[in-house]
Amino acid sequence: MDFAWSAENDAFRTKVCDFLDSELPADWQSIARHGPGSREQTEFSLTFCPKLADAGLLVPHWPEKWGGADRPTWEHFILGEEMWAAGEPRGGQYMNVNWIGPVLMRYGSEEQQARYLPPMASGRAIWCQGFSEPGAGSDLAALRTRALRDGDDYVINGQKIWTSYAGMAETCFLLARTGEGREGIAVFLVPMDTPGIEVRAIPSLIGHGDIHEVFFTDVRVPTSCRLGQEGEGWNIISYALSNERVGIPRYEMSSRELDAMVAELKARESFGNAIVRSKAAEAAMACESARMLVYRVVDERARGEPPGTAANLARVAVVEADHKVTDFGMDFLPDCFSGDGHPAFQAHHERAIVTGIAAGAAEIQLNLVARRHLNLPKGA
Template identity: 45%
Template structure:
């Protein structure tokens, strides 16, 4: 099966790899470490990409992009994820916050938020999950009540990635309780607010994990005052936007590219030791390479649908299931292979990092169980 995108895509991949080699420190460990220099390096790299019209390649020029195709943006996405995501947390703004504001934002919101994202100047976090509303997101309790010509928001979010470094939060809150104002279902009466993280009414508490700092946090909102200008879309109609968010977010994380790069590098990393690996382990390695190609094809299907103006939750869920299983299964195979590599090799260090991150793959951005439910519902809807 042919996965090539043509000479233009090959040239773009070459440019990106040259930039990564030239602009980032050797063996760059990613932006999310205890060393502030790593985040600073990622931010500098984002600005370099932006200066060369590579950060938001497929965005319209009016919003700071280069007007390229979604397939060229897919090349950028794949190369970034294959090389330890040197954009850091910027991928969130590039992949889904920006496109969602393009779709649902006012002209003023677009003018305010899109150029800084395209310039690599701001970091966003997502205020969705709560202690009792993770997979069942519509059960959230964070509440925004009317107060004069604005809103007061109170509540708590949890597992909020990048909240310690974020400038803005894409916040989902309840604006009308079930049983009031014609709201009959918990998916109704929800609204999205775009709020600055430097507001003193917001408190962030990091949650330490084996993935390191910045990834997981608690966020508390205590009488956070916002205005109607901060509401994205219509009041009480936020759930429909959430569906778009999930579809863009899940396909925007090209985990398969990192898996494929590490799997492909394994024989060279082991050298002569490769020939001594058990045949069963080599067979599993080959199977994972096949699964990488399957996940890539499923991602391309969703990208093609989005390029045509469609967003299919079922197809996005199917891709998410495939790529998160690939993430974890390939990590186990790679860990066994890396055990035979030299102790100080880059390959061993990268596999260890990949393994640690993969442990959360089937939970983050919507659990795999919820993805299966979404896919089942989409399939049942087709057969009816």
């Protein structure tokens, strides 16, 4: 077992860091303050991602055919670590890179691939993910948005909620029902300017315009918008989520925020206290545990193994690390978390509040760990 990075990995990380140093503007922290789903950061991504693509750093792990360079899985994670630690200048485009693109490569028609993959690989595509509904979040299979077949079209009616990026997205990766049960779910790739779609921002403490309600009223799309077959939707999202469970390496961001908190405490000559030091150590351990559990998932993926329970464990650990770090900061540097305090700590704190619910609640991951890892009966 070798935990060290190779010289090639180190060189790749340096290349990514150099790129960030040269391309992030002086006022980047004030842009990043609003979170990856904000209008500010989404707009920024539309100039940043094309440059990243030109440097060969947007989709290096994608096949050459689709603008990538067939680079190893580990490089994709190194890239993600540096991007998230910098505040995620790719905005919502990280989703394209991590899972929407790979899902289209696997399930898309030639026409869908030719239409959607090149703009993603060149850093010019904003998508949103239309999964959750009122009454269908953790229990996603309860979704009620319906797509009724009408000749060569589908007519979609229903409502989505908590949809990140919807305010600026061109396309929605939408789940809708064509029949009953899990087998009755299909995926549609819906242009957001289709008549009948209404987007309303939900005011929230995170970001500027980060989350939305999206209403579909008699939205007519051709059958060519369906991804895969009717009834294949559940398999498609299972594949998508297996890609995304550890897609946001927040342990790296948490770990660097913790370093910054410790540096601030030292500057204030407040790091000598034994309680402060032991709490910092606990937070550091949580970050490193999360990192190791995520690396296990990356290792499985790099070896081509199917996703197992490691991803569920890793996701819970990442959430815990987030919470430990922000709790540490709130306890010992409270002034940084109010008013004009410390923008990066505040941004981290706001995301830490929702990290255990966005992208699937941590409790649901614990249920899965209990069933799949500990072999406990369902509902025990």
